[in-house]
Amino acid sequence: MRNNSDRTARVYEKRKYSGRWVCVTRSGGSIHDLRSYSLNDQTRSLRINRDDCG
Template sequence: MRRAVNSSVEDLPSAIRDRGSSIRNNSDRTARVYEKRNHSGRHVCITRSGGSIHDLRGYNLNDQTRSLKINRNNCG
């Protein structure tokens, strides 16, 4: 996946849009992936520095992620 240079990606590239089944966060901030463009719809938060979700099916987001936002606050 491409890096979120300005802390967000409002519409993921077509090569990975709606195709993700897992996610890993290598940044020092938390990350949220969203079901829809422009950070809307259902979302899940991934903890910082190596946090990951190996199967997005448990969050009803398998092959349904559309945008990404990097945050300074904690998940929860």
């Protein structure tokens, strides 16, 4: 997953932005393999943020 926007992105395990999540930083941030976060084939929602993930 690659984020080419000027905003951060959170990938969530469950619908409606719940469960475990991982942040993809802005401007070229990437996660090459969601398996290392135990989220491969488990993601159900994505939220784009104006601020940093934290």
